[in-house]
Amino acid sequence: MKKTLLSVLLATCPLWPSAALAADGSPSSSSPTLMVAEHNALLRRGATDSYQIVESISAGQQVKVIDKFQNAAGETWYRIEYKGITGWARADDFSEAHVSSAFPNVMFAKQDSLLRRGATDSYRSVGSIPAGQQVKVIDEFQNAYGETWYRIEYGGVTGWTRADSFSNQPPSMLVGKRAVIAANDIAMRKGASPYYPVVKTLSNGDVVSIIAEFTNSLGEQYVRVEWAGVKGWVKTEQIYIPKQLPTLLPTFMNVVQSSPVRRGASVHYRAVATVSRGQSVKVIDLFVTNGQELWCRVDLGHVRGWVSEKVLTMSSTMSVPSGVSDTSSVSGQPLTVSVSVANVRQAPSLKAKVVTQLKKGTKLNSLSSAKDASGALWYKVSLNGKTLGWVHETVVTKSYLSPPASQGMQKQVTTTNAALFAEPSLSAAVIERIAKNRTVTVLKTTEASPFDWVQVTSASGKTGWMPVFEVKAPSYVYVKQAGTPLRRGASSNYQSLKALAANERLAVLYEYHGWLNVETSNGVRGWVEESSTSTVALNSLVEPTFSTINDNAYLTWKKTSNFRVSYSLLPGNRLKITGSFSYAEVPSTDIPGIQTVEWTGSSLLITFEPGYTFTLRHYSDRLALKILETGLKGKKIIIDAGHGAHDTGAIGPGGTREKDITLDTALLLKEELERAGAIVKLTRSTDIFLELSERTWIANSSDYDAFISIHADSYSRTSRGTTTYYNVSSNFNGPKSEQLAAIVQKHLVQQLGTYDRGHKTQNFYVNRKNELPSILVELAFISNPNEEAQLKTKAFRQKAAVGIREGLEEYFSQF
Numbered sequence: 088m089k090k091t092l093l094s095v096l097l098a099t100c101p102l103w104p105s106a107a108l109a110a111d112g113s114p115s116s117s118s119p120t121l122m123v124a125e126h127n128a129l130l131r132r133g134a135t136d137s138y139q140i141v142e143s144i145s146a147g148q149q150v151k152v153i154d155k156f157q158n159a160a161g162e163t164w165y166r167i168e169y170k171g172i173t174g175w176a177r178a179d180d181f182s183e184a185h186v187s188s189a190f191p192n193v194m195f196a197k198q199d200s201l202l203r204r205g206a207t208d209s210y211r212s213v214g215s216i217p218a219g220q221q222v223k224v225i226d227e228f229q230n231a232y233g234e235t236w237y238r239i240e241y242g243g244v245t246g247w248t249r250a251d252s253f254s255n256q257p258p259s260m261l262v263g264k265r266a267v268i269a270a271n272d273i274a275m276r277k278g279a280s281p282y283y284p285v286v287k288t289l290s291n292g293d294v295v296s297i298i299a300e301f302t303n304s305l306g307e308q309y310v311r312v313e314w315a316g317v318k319g320w321v322k323t324e325q326i327y328i329p330k331q332l333p334t335l336l337p338t339f340m341n342v343v344q345s346s347p348v349r350r351g352a353s354v355h356y357r358a359v360a361t362v363s364r365g366q367s368v369k370v371i372d373l374f375v376t377n378g379q380e381l382w383c384r385v386d387l388g389h390v391r392g393w394v395s396e397k398v399l400t401m402s403s404t405m406s407v408p409s410g411v412s413d414t415s416s417v418s419g420q421p422l423t424v425s426v427s428v429a430n431v432r433q434a435p436s437l438k439a440k441v442v443t444q445l446k447k448g449t450k451l452n453s454l455s456s457a458k459d460a461s462g463a464l465w466y467k468v469s470l471n472g473k474t475l476g477w478v479h480e481t482v483v484t485k486s487y488l489s490p491p492a493s494q495g496m497q498k499q500v501t502t503t504n505a506a507l508f509a510e511p512s513l514s515a516a517v518i519e520r521i522a523k524n525r526t527v528t529v530l531k532t533t534e535a536s537p538f539d540w541v542q543v544t545s546a547s548g549k550t551g552w553m554p555v556f557e558v559k560a561p562s563y564v565y566v567k568q569a570g571t572p573l574r575r576g577a578s579s580n581y582q583s584l585k586a587l588a589a590n591e592r593l594a595v596l597y598e599y600h601g602w603l604n605v606e607t608s609n610g611v612r613g614w615v616e617e618s619s620t621s622t623v624a625l626n627s628l629v630e631p632t633f634s635t636i637n638d639n640a641y642l643t644w645k646k647t648s649n650f651r652v653s654y655s656l657l658p659g660n661r662l663k664i665t666g667s668f669s670y671a672e673v674p675s676t677d678i679p680g681i682q683t684v685e686w687t688g689s690s691l692l693i694t695f696e697p698g699y700t701f702t703l704r705h706y707s708d709r710l711a712l713k714i715l716e717t718g719l720k721g722k723k724i725i726i727d728a729g730h731g732a733h734d735t736g737a738i739g740p741g742g743t744r745e746k747d748i749t750l751d752t753a754l755l756l757k758e759e760l761e762r763a764g765a766i767v768k769l770t771r772s773t774d775i776f777l778e779l780s781e782r783t784w785i786a787n788s789s790d791y792d793a794f795i796s797i798h799a800d801s802y803s804r805t806s807r808g809t810t811t812y813y814n815v816s817s818n819f820n821g822p823k824s825e826q827l828a829a830i831v832q833k834h835l836v837q838q839l840g841t842y843d844r845g846h847k848t849q850n851f852y853v854n855r856k857n858e859l860p861s862i863l864v865e866l867a868f869i870s871n872p873n874e875e876a877q878l879k880t881k882a883f884r885q886k887a888a889v890g891i892r893e894g895l896e897e898y899f900s901q902f
């Protein structure tokens with residue numbers, strides 16, 4: 088390849104984003120750069136492989152590069168910030184975060200940001216985006232100052248905003264919040280894994296402050312909390328955020344600190360009553376202020392008002408304040424008349440008028456309940472759907488249907504926010520919170536609408552009631568559109584608790600009149616309209632199909648939308664496919680050459696049988712895995728002779744033209760490969776001119792397995808040696824290209840006896856725009872009179888062809 092001044096500069100600084108990292112390898116003071124791990128990478132304490140590993144980064148993860156360093160071995164290492172950890176990783180494993188391949192892309196505002204007409208701060212603002220807001224990124228642009236800006240669609244307006252104010256991770260929902268410990272004997276540890284020592288044991292109901300959030304290398308989510316001055320880590324599933332109360336309202340909480348009850352949800356409102364320490368109060372509503380402070384509306388019987396959530400704690404006992412008129416719903420509770428004649432009254436009082444009488448054994452449905460002045464409980468009842476009036480608690484019994492099968496059965500709690508109630512009613516007092524995966528013993532089941540209840544005994548020995556959905560295998564739905572509100576109640580009149588992300592997976596608890604009561608993956612409960620959800624994930628790999636096309640076996644997945652996909656090669660003949668999809672179907676039948684196809688919940692893991700390898704192609708609508716038997720026989724290879732016609736390429740001091748050397752070597756290589764049983768296509772077989780885009784078009788529109796571009800290098804009279812280039816930042820087949828480059832370089836140098844300049848990443852068009860495993864070989868320096876003389880000999884070119892053929896043979900013989 089002919090070297091211009093620009094390409095020499097590029098070779099010094101091939102992939103680094105222009106402004107953020109200085110070309111001379113010195114640490115840069117500019118803003119950090121977002122990069123993406125091209126391979127699984129290791130984060131170390133220092134910038135060589137001998138330093139201790141502090142974290143591992145999976146391929147496809149986005150990281151923040153904050154510095155760059157060239158170590159004594161000449162390797163470039165990046166200082167990286169990832170999940171709150173700072174360390175060093177090899178620069179080769181990362182490329183600039185390019186979201187362009189998968190626009191539109193959902194991102195989240197890390198801070199309040201302005202939307203502008205153009206991609207610099209001098210443009211006028213056309214809107215503002217609040218912190219935490221999810222937006223659609225439709226384009227990306229690097230302005231003259233080297234800043235990356237995103238083109239964003241938000242609230243119906245399109246504009247530009249600084250990329251560094253956005254993250255592809257949703258903002259933390261937990262840091263800064265107060266949480267309640269959800270079970271007894273919860274270990275608070277020194278670090279975020281079960282191997283760290285316990286610094287404190289917390290009990291059910293302890294209120295903690297969340298300082299940080301962290302997902303450890305086992306994928307376990309932890310929060311760092313503070314309790315009475317002690318700091319440590321607890322598993323996220325073991326805490327309960329009071330803000331998530333809404334769907335459980337009304338509920339009873341205990342007052343931990345005497346406090347005025349105010350007319351509104353702020354200290355500026357006047358006090359209407361006082362609550363005292365130890366008092367149990369009924370919480371009927373919640374309100375989050377602009378300052379993210381949570382206030383609870385309490386019903387004290389004679390008066391209602393607001394108190395800060397800070398003065399309340401979850402009741403750990405069933406405490407029902409006396410004299411409280413309870414008009415909340417106990418809907419669905421079946422009742423049976425237990426006396427020969429029961430009076431049904433107009434109101435919950437023995438003084439109220441009798442509206443009708445019912446015979447013993449009549450089955451009723453309770454709509455709500457209330458207590459009278461003496462503390463006796465009354466039920467508002469209906470018969471065959473018709474509301475009758477009120478019955479006294481002494482004239483009815485609760486009908487519990489107890490299927491024998493479920494009695495005494497051990498069940499695991501499948502939800503995050505399960506509560507044990509004193510009665511089979513969401514308005515009953517909460518006895519205990521039970522963490523996910525804890526076991527309960529089911530005593531009996533009662534049928535009710537809209538869901539059944541189970542009576543259970545918890546691990547701590549408490550008996551109470553839980554909705555049956557807390558112990559059922561969850562069924563999931565996926566949010567169709569970003570921004571769909573999760574509401575407090577089953578109607579669009581209710582306040583939105585949060586905006587859901589597109590394709591967010593929700594566990595369905597129960598259905599009510601076209602609305603679903605759901606729990607999000609981080610335990611928030613609320614309501615969504617059933618029509619705004621889908622039972623299939625939107626970004627998925629579906630319908631895996633095995634077929635034979637042009638004598639090759641393929642396993643092909645359909646993509647439900649055009650999302651990003653990448654892959655990495657793992658030991659043990661394993662191919663790991665990751666990307667911005669949330670689900671992948673696995674084939675139901677055996678696929679020849681493949682041992683297993685697994686969906687791990689975050690990646691598609693394919694294990695090949697020994698003796699098999701693959702070529703993977705990624706299209707906008709599908710992913711095609713070509714399953715290949717190892718060996719060169721039958722493999723389809725494109726050979727690209729560099730330059731041609733008026734584009735002579737570099738010219739040596741003796742007048743040798745690069746375009747002639749490349750064409751002759753390509754023709755020799757074609758013979759070599761065909762003799763070994765490979766199928767070969769040449770981009771040019773005569774002295775014609777081809778645009779670079781025509782060369783990659785030939786590759787990308789083909790069903791071939793590899794692309795080899797042949798060049799001769801040119802720089803100075805003293806430059807020498809052989810180099811093989813590949814691209815990982817743009818080429819989907821970066822991992823395979825790197826493998827191919829390393830192997831071909833090894834065999835080329837062995838055959839040619841030239842100086843080994845190594846295999847290197849580069850941004851050459853024919854590799855960058857190629858979708859096949861693709862390399863570019865620089866055989867030797869035509870600018871060096873000695874190497875020019877070698878390139879001119881047929882023997883040298885024949886050796887080059889043999890070296891490349893041997894490289895391809897080894898490449899196709901391994902996984």
Ligand SMILES: [Zn+2]
Nearest residue numbers: 088089729798
């Ligand atoms: Zn060239």
